Amino acid sequence: MKTSDAKGNYTTVDWRPSPDVIAQLGSSPEAQATVDQVDLYQREGVILIRGLFSDWVDRLRAGLQRNMDQSDDYAFPCDSVAPGGGGRFFDSYCNWHRIPEYAAFVSESPAACLAAQFMRSSRAQLFHEHVFCKEPGTQTATPWHHDLPYYCVDGRQNVSVYVSLDATPAETAVRFLAGSHRSSQLYFPRHFVDGSDYVQDDKTMASVTQLEASFREEDIRRFALEPGDALLFDFRTLHGTTDAPIKARRRAFSTRWLGDDMVYCERAGETSPPLEDLGVTPGAPMPESMFPTLWQGTAAS
Numbered sequence: 001m002k003t004s005d006a007k008g009n010y011t012t013v014d015w016r017p018s019p020d021v022i023a024q025l026g027s028s029p030e031a032q033a034t035v036d037q038v039d040l041y042q043r044e045g046v047i048l049i050r051g052l053f054s055d056w057v058d059r060l061r062a063g064l065q066r067n068m069d070q071s072d073d074y075a076f077p078c079d080s081v082a083p084g085g086g087g088r089f090f091d092s093y094c095n096w097h098r099i100p101e102y103a104a105f106v107s108e109s110p111a112a113c114l115a116a117q118f119m120r121s122s123r124a125q126l127f128h129e130h131v132f133c134k135e136p137g138t139q140t141a142t143p144w145h146h147d148l149p150y151y152c153v154d155g156r157q158n159v160s161v162y163v164s165l166d167a168t169p170a171e172t173a174v175r176f177l178a179g180s181h182r183s184s185q186l187y188f189p190r191h192f193v194d195g196s197d198y199v200q201d202d203k204t205m206a207s208v209t210q211l212e213a214s215f216r217e218e219d220i221r222r223f224a225l226e227p228g229d230a231l232l233f234d235f236r237t238l239h240g241t242t243d244a245p246i247k248a249r250r251r252a253f254s255t256r257w258l259g260d261d262m263v264y265c266e267r268a269g270e271t272s273p274p275l276e277d278l279g280v281t282p283g284a285p286m287p288e289s290m291f292p293t294l295w296q297g298t299a300a301s
C-alpha cells in the first residue's frame, strides 16, 4: 500500500496494529498526579513534569534510531527541511506496534494512567505515537499550530504526552500559548516544511499564520528540557518553535491519548495521520481494534 501527498504524508506499510498485538497488550501501571498538577493542566492546556520518564530515555532513543535509520520500513516517515535547508527535521507516527520499545512504553509505562487523570477521564485510549528529531544545523521552525484539526477525532478530553529525549534549550524547544485550548476556534493544520496551511474546505476554521504577532508574551510558556522530562498538552493548545538553529540533536517521543468524550469525526480535507477505512461513523468512539484502551478506571478522577 502506498498513499501519498506532496509533503511526505505517505506510507509503504500498513499503519494498523494486528489483532495479535492488540490481544497481548497489558494495562498501564498506576501512578498518581496531584490535584494541583491536574488543575494547572486544565487551566493552561500544558504542564511540564520534570524527569517523569527518565527511565525510558535509552529505550525510546533506541526505537527512534531504528525508525529513522530504516524509515521506509515504518509508517509515515516525513522529512520537513525545504530544499537547500540545513540539518534534518524528521517525524513519523503510527508505529508503536512495530517498534518494541514504543510498544513497551504505551503499555508498561504509567503514561496511560496519568493521561486519564489529566484528561479527567475514566479511561485512556491510545490514538497513536508521534516521534520527532531535529538534527544539528536545522533552522526549520515548527509552525504554530494545534493538533486537533489535523486529527479525525473531536472532543475535549485528550492529551499528548511528549517525552523529551535530549537536553533542549528553551530557544529551540516547543513553546505553548497558555489557555488557547479553551477557545472554540479551530485553525487550519499547517505543513511543517514551510508553514503553509492545509487546503481545507472548512469555513469554520481560520488561519493561525497572521495571528502569531498578537500572542501576548505573558501567555507563552517556554521550557528548557532535559531527557525524560514530559510535556503534557491538550490537542487544542497552540504550540510551535522559533527557527533558531539547532545546535545539538533534539529528539522527542509523543503519545496521543483519547478520553471519554473523544469520537471519530470527518474533517473537510486531509487529516494527519491520514487514517482511512476505519469502518466507524462520525460521533462514534474510535474502534478498540486499532486504538486500544490501555488504562481503565472506575470513575473520572
Ligand SMILES: O=C(O)CCC(=O)C(=O)O
Pocket (backbone or CB within 6 Å): 130, 132, 142, 147, 160, 162, 174, 239, 241, 252, 254
Ligand atoms: O517537537 C516539535 O517541534 C513538534 C512537536 C509537535 O508539534 C507536537 O508534538 O504536536
